[in-house]
Amino acid sequence: MQFTLPKSLRRMVRTQNRTLATIDRHQHETTRFHPQATHENPNPTTYFDFRVWRDNLDRVFYRSTRQTGWNGRKYDGAKRSDFFDCHRRIRFRRNQLVLRDDILNQIGSELTRVGREYDGDYIIDIAPTPALPKIDQLDDLESRLKREEVSFTEVIDFCLKR
Template sequence: MKIVKGEPLHPHSVKDARHGFLELLFYGQNRERPDFNRRMFDEDFARIFHHSDRHSGALFDITSSNYDLTERLLKSVVTRYGPHACDKTIREWAQEIARSLMWSGQAYFYRWDDPESDEFKIRSFGSSGVSRFLGATFQWVPRHTERHWDRDDEEKPRELRLLDKRRVMHFTLPKSLRRMLRTQNRTLATIDRHQYEATHFQPQATHENPNPTTYFDFMVWRDNQDRVFYRSTRQTGWNGRKYDGAKRSDFFDCHRQIRFRRNQLVLRDGILNQIRSELTRVGREYDGDYVVDIAPTAALPKIDQLDDLESRLKREEAGFTEVIDFCLKR
């Protein structure tokens, strides 16, 4: 094993990786694949911006001590659909961070310098095999094959890469969401694991009895599963994309939608605060007094607006349509 100082490797660039016991210590949790409900929740919860936000004018109020440096930093961020103007870059960057946080609980970006110019790029390098200890960031790279088109392939040994902390940008889930999601995900994993076990209670047809009678009540099984599901998602407010429940009242659905959207805004605001903090830290390498602040404009919903909406709903001053329009269209 080699211990080196260097730039991070993206997991997709490591071909034919060979995982052993040591790799399980670094990759075990990150390589876990979520099942149906967990995967669906991750997709829904990470959607912190709605499609209508793309046409709502400026989404962020950017205040900076050096606007030229702020524009330079944001233009260097490599996003999935970039490059864009600063406002759209922040939106896509925050959305990309949200998806990574829901997948692994961490998001890492690195500032790569261009040796031929004075420019640099900030791009994600994946959280697999990455850990932090006493402020230092390490990346574990397993044994792998490095392929070349102009010469023979090389077999690379294990590496523990010590990354330059000045260039690493690290994002985490807000503390208020971390325990909530951990508890919910354990229950959703159990529901997914036993989702189709009711079929085991269906008697098998035989030649002598081609239409066997079953005394197992599948409706009771379904109701119990729904009850466990809604209890497990009570804190997050997620409805599992179930919009036609006859047993649920409009009042129940409204409170759920408000709670779910509020948690999404907690995630959004937490990511924006971390973007502000990381940009300020990186920017001070170029300007020692650099400060930047990023806040959502009136085009985006605010947590206090949801609190007011929930209060009016309790007083029967807000209706179902108003709540759904606010939570699903803003």
């Protein structure tokens, strides 16, 4: 059985991956900014600020992964706030739930298609149990986070433990 990503997720991931490929292609180009050592000048000085280069790469990375909420490469960023991390976790979890619901829908469609070969009225509907989180709960959690009515621990627990 082959699963396809929902169109919205497919567009998000394609755009993100194009940007990440560009970042990967150019992330080690700082070596071109080092002046070459010569016999006359064995310790050349460089005025290129590598911290600015690294900060710009980080900024591009975070902008490119904004829609998906993915932060797999920069899990230990010291410049990120707790609010930023929680907001990204909610966004990433929302995309996971959209994917989960779409896969369940695709399985239900495929089982219905197979079952209709035996009985024309056969229909199967697969839905997540109430014990699993729903997108509405994430929307509520996000709005409470924006209003500062929920702790960061509660957001992290909801996104990681459910």
